[in-house]
Amino acid sequence: MMYMDKALQTDxxxxxxxxxxxxAAAMLARQGLRVVLVDLNEVYPPGLRCEKISGRQVAMLRxxxxxxxxxxxxxxxxxxxxxxxGRIVEKRLEGQYGISYDAxxxxxxxxxxxxxxxxxxxxxxxxCSDQRQAVSLATGEVxxxxxxxxxxxxxxxxxxxxxxxxxxxxxxxxVTLGFNLKPVGRSSFDFPALTYYGEHPTDRVAYITLFPIGxxxxxxxxxxxxxxxxxxxxxxxxxxxxxxxxxxxxxxxxGPVLVDGPVQIRSIDLYRSKGHLQPGVVLVGDAFGTACPAxxxxxxxxxxxxxxxxxxxxxxxxxxxGMGVEKISAFxxxxxxxxxxxxxxxxxxxxxxxxxxESLSWWVQRRVRFVGQLARGTVQQMRSRLAVRT
Ligand SMILES: Cc1cc2nc3c(=O)[nH]c(=O)nc-3n(C[C@H](O)[C@H](O)[C@H](O)COP(=O)(O)OP(=O)(O)OC[C@H]3O[C@@H](n4cnc5c(N)ncnc54)[C@H](O)[C@@H]3O)c2cc1C
Numbered sequence: 001m002m003y004m005d006k007a008l009q010t011d012x013x014x015x016x017x018x019x020x021x022x023x024a025a026a027m028l029a030r031q032g033l034r035v036v037l038v039d040l041n042e043v044y045p046p047g048l049r050c051e052k053i054s055g056r057q058v059a060m061l062r063x064x065x066x067x068x069x070x071x072x073x074x075x076x077x078x079x080x081x082x083x084x085x086g087r088i089v090e091k092r093l094e095g096q097y098g099i100s101y102d103a104x105x106x107x108x109x110x111x112x113x114x115x116x117x118x119x120x121x122x123x124x125x126x127x128c129s130d131q132r133q134a135v136s137l138a139t140g141e142v143x144x145x146x147x148x149x150x151x152x153x154x155x156x157x158x159x160x161x162x163x164x165x166x167x168x169x170x171x172x173x174x175v176t177l178g179f180n181l182k183p184v185g186r187s188s189f190d191f192p193a194l195t196y197y198g199e200h201p202t203d204r205v206a207y208i209t210l211f212p213i214g215x216x217x218x219x220x221x222x223x224x225x226x227x228x229x230x231x232x233x234x235x236x237x238x239x240x241x242x243x244x245x246x247x248x249x250x251x252x253x254x255g256p257v258l259v260d261g262p263v264q265i266r267s268i269d270l271y272r273s274k275g276h277l278q279p280g281v282v283l284v285g286d287a288f289g290t291a292c293p294a295x296x297x298x299x300x301x302x303x304x305x306x307x308x309x310x311x312x313x314x315x316x317x318x319x320x321x322g323m324g325v326e327k328i329s330a331f332x333x334x335x336x337x338x339x340x341x342x343x344x345x346x347x348x349x350x351x352x353x354x355x356x357x358e359s360l361s362w363w364v365q366r367r368v369r370f371v372g373q374l375a376r377g378t379v380q381q382m383r384s385r386l387a388v389r390t
Contacts, residue, residue: 008117010034011318013135013145015123015158018044019101020285020302021151022108026066027310029113033318036117036143038135044109048178048264049101050299051218052211055094060303063311066111073107074099075212080193082377084370086249090377096193098213119143126150126158128280130324147314147323148281159287163275170270173348174206176293177221177235178264181210184256189217196250198355201362203246204231206294206355210254222294224356227267239263268293270348272341280323282331284309289341292348294355297340304340 012028014021017039025037053061053074061067074097082090099107112118125136126148135143152158156166183189193212198205206222221243225232234242239259244251251257272289284305291298309331317327331337353362354369 007134007142007144008036010036010117010143010145012036012147012149012314013038013133013143014149014151015126015135016151016153016155016287017041017105017109017118018151018153018285019050019105019108019299020153020287020306021149022105022112023064023066023302023306024149024151024284024310025116025118026108026112027064027306028314029116030065031310031315033315035115036119036145037112038119038121038123038137038143040120040122042120044102044105046100046102048176048266050104050293050296051098051100051178051213051220052209052296053097053099053104053299054296055096057299057303058095058097060300060307063307064303066108069111070104070107071097073103075214077192077212080195080211081191082373083194083196083249083253084366084373085197086199086252088253088377089370089373091380093380096211098193098211098218100213123152123158126162126281128162128278130279130322133280133323146280146318149309150281150283150287151285153286154290155287159273159276159283162278162281164278164283165274166271167274168269168271169345170348172226172267173224173270174292174294174352175223175225175227175229175232175265175267177219177223177232179219179221179239179262180216180260181219182217182258182260183254184258186255189254191254194254196247196253199247199249201356201358204356205246206351208243208247208250216260220293224294224352227265232265236263236265266293270345277325277329277332279325279328282309282328291344292351295344295347295351297344297347300340301344304337308334308337 011034013036014024015038017037025035029035076097078095079093081088122138123135124138127134133145133148195207195209197207204224208221210217210219270290276283285302291301313331
């Protein structure tokens with residue numbers, strides 16, 4: 001904790017040092033701006049959130065100066081197997097990484113330049129105008145800035161105090177379960193990583209994805225059920241038996257498995273902000289709106305928001321006086337941000353329908369996807385066999 005005798009003056013104050021806020025601090029400080037970052041915790045605490053960096057997200061991160069720092073802390077894998085209807089349909093080549101969310105955020109924090117003033121504490125109030133912003137801490141101290149970046153994730157308090165409301169688009173949209181799996185009777189799994197899709201719409205399973213984090217094989221199971229559903233409770237209490245009951249074909253593909261350690265469970269509401277267009281303050285990441293974990297687009301939104309905000313907008317805004325809504329609105333209208341938000345939203349509902357909808361049209365779409373992936377996988381295998389021979 002840093003103590004201040006009088007109001008600290010800065011260019012940008014970032015409230016919230018999760019993935020979005022920490023990445024913003026790392027990027028803006030490298031542009032030579034004066035940045036203050038305030039977060040509740042000195043070290044980001046463990047908890048179930050995003051645990052994988054996809055190939056698409058690696059490409060996004062390459063637009064930030066800290067990509068190598070981040071990826072250096074993660075477990076890489078270059079191939080993952082896709083299974084539908086109980087059989088492997090494709091062995092897809094794509095560089096991905098497993099990393100726990102707290103390790104990811106703490107790694108980003110480590111790459112924040114020493115010029116950033118980091119404060120461990122709680123922000124209790126924000127007063128914004130089109131000139132100067134005032135951010136008050138629980139200790140009574142005040143930070144004055146030209147711009148506030150609100151990156152407080154799911155925490156509603158500060159948004160509400162600014163008159164920003166949440167429009168819940170889909171309550172308890174999906175539930176994520178996170179746990180480690182161990183092979184029984186052998187020392188390792190046969191696959192580098194695997195995504196196994198739900199077997200029948202009535203199971204209300206999107207998929208289970210298995211991937212390495214360090215020495216462990218991590219599993220993320222995505223289901224469309226209420227968090228107090230009997231099946232979710234059974235997965236918490238007797239995970240091994242319940243997993244076999246929910247996805248009976250999984251064991252015949254991966255062999256006998258043991259759930260090792262606790263099962264973490266989180267339900268997520270899909271929401272977006274209303275009333276966020278205000279002078280002096282800009283919302284990024286989950287503070288602006290959530291994504292469905294099953295669709296795996298939450299950190300796409302974080303990376304896109306922060307990279308566009310920092311690479312395109314902030315330095316430009318600071319060149320001229322004032323921080324009125326005409327400046328702030330340019331970020332919310334940024335074409336890459338708008339496209340990313342739209343894709344994330346659409347994918348949340350497409351995947352849900354593809355997983356649980358029992359209508360004929362979705363039945364056909366599932367089969368078409370299955371046949372398409374199977375064809376792609378077969379061609380790929382033939383090509384690699386030919387390459388080995390020549
Ligand atoms: C179970 C689950 C699984 C997910 N899986 C995936 C996935 O597979 N792929 C994917 O792309 N995305 C996934 N996501 C989404 C992704 O994890 C989030 O979109 C991302 O973590 C949001 O980051 P953030 O920085 O906006 O919020 P956070 O990381 O929550 O950071 C918010 C920060 O604000 C701080 N804060 C809050 N209030 C205050 C205050 N008053 N004063 C000071 N500090 C404050 C907190 O301490 C915290 O550090 C998942 C999410 C969940 C819940």
